[in-house]
Amino acid sequence: MDFTLTKEELLIQKMARDYARQAIYPVVEKIEKDNRVPDEILEGLAELDMFGLVIPEEFGGAGAGYISYVLAMEQIARVACGPAMIISAHNLGLGAIANFGTDEQRAQFMPKAAKGEHLASFAFTEPGTGSDPKQLTTTAVRDGDHFVINGTKRFITNAGYKGPLVVFAVEAESGQPTGFIVEKFCSGYTVSKPWDKLGWHGGDLVDIYLKDVKVPVENVLGKIGDGYPILQFGIAYGKIGMNSVALGTTLAAYEEAVKYAKEKTHRGQPIAKFQAIQLQIAEIAGLYESSRWLSYRLGWLANNPKSYRDFAREAALSKFVVARNAQEAARIALDVHGSYGLMQDYDIARIYRDAAMGPQIEGVVHMQQIILAGDILKG
């Protein structure tokens, strides 16, 4: 097995690291306070092609593949999770259009989104549903050459930005979940204020209210009544981005713990000289390395897919391990900081809050374990 990164991959990793350190880190406090990523940061990320990184060149993207995506996202999330969350959700929506859309839909919605001029969203969750498509209550009723959609969607990222929204509704005639592409801010589309989350500030989660939203028939994504595969795709591929955010958080916890252990002194020597601290650093290093290789491997599997089932299983496994590792690494790193870790003056306080997000968002860890166990025990 060769885990060597190519020069291009290393340069993309460095690109993201440099941008995160130079441009994002100085505004992290502002992002935390405003719960919004400044427009100039989104424009900067767009100039670097972060919004089209995995999108194939023929659809206006850079076509760099998922390993490069993981490497870049890790470095951005290492500094701030909000911007990385926006990119991840964008790719979830845009990826669904790339994989299930018609040529016309791709031509209409992808080029501007791949350039970051539009941000895509993916809307499945509702106030009464978890990860269960059978609980969908949003409806789509055909009326001539369009569908009329009514319903409420919960915890949707990028819903406050212009661009395409992939939305799931029960199509009245088939009675089955169906994907539609809605242009955000069309007539009947309104959003709530962003939820005030524990972490990942700047990555907005809002509720969307769809009231008699008219969608042309041409905007059905895939086939009518066949939304389930699109949803499965989203659930699986979305984890690449979510993993990368959790991995970046783990890296942040790791680096902050090492830095603090070398800087903080006790009785005239750095606390890194004490075995109690050394054991904690080793623990975090182990968590980071296991997360790193699972995440990079998931990127490789996305570039070299064998079967959807294999990928979904690996994505589920990777998601719950990496998200939990982030939480554990942040907890230990906070311990290394002692009572200073509780102070917002130290980055580890924010990292600790950010780490709590991964296990709960885009499919809770227990759901991933059920997917994994279901596959292992099948037959």
Next chain:
Amino acid sequence: MNIVVAMKQIPDLQQIRIRDRKPVLDDVPFTFGNIDKNALEAAMQIKEKIDSQVIVVAVGSSELEDTAKEALAAGADEARLVIWEDGLESSQSARLIAAAIKQLDAIDLIMFGEGSGDNYSSQVGSRVAQILELPQVGYVSHIEFQGDVVRLTRSLEDCEQTVEVKLPAVVTVTSDINVVRIPSVTQILKAGRKPKESIEAEDLVTVIPVPLIETISNLAPEMQRKQIVVKTVQELVKVLADEGFGGRG
């Protein structure tokens, strides 16, 4: 206009660890020196104003083939690489770089960082100017074109000096001449498709220049916590002043 930017391949300084005062270079990737990147950025900014071809010239081990992609991603049009696996001191590098530049047609401007990212000997630019018998202006922090004359601002210790030089010329730049832009994903992916020509040092010059300087040791400075205990603010001020942190007056 044809611009050459000479860049030095060095180990990534951020990834070097020190053990027993010696740098551990195993598995440390190569990159170009930071001030060399300022020189390339300066060339790119000239190219944006005046139609130019920017050629990167570098001497180093075979990893240069990969390292050169950094310069090509940053906007250079092509790379000429001289491959030599052994270490080189400044006079050898200068002679090989000068030989590589001689093979290029009608070069107007040759740019260097004021010093390399690793040894910072600040010699190669001057030596290349001497070999090629070109005027050289060092420590440049601003470049302005006026016809075939270039007006350059030099950042010296106590003052700024403005000079004019006729092209062709050699210029070394300081790190404050610009802020190096970060290349995008597309630029990085296109870098590998840009022209890149490698030549073995033995095929470039008939005789490999012999080193004029022998490096006896390369050790990191020793740093230790001084553990000075002070009891009053006045004492702290005095200690800081004695350590050279007292500021002026």
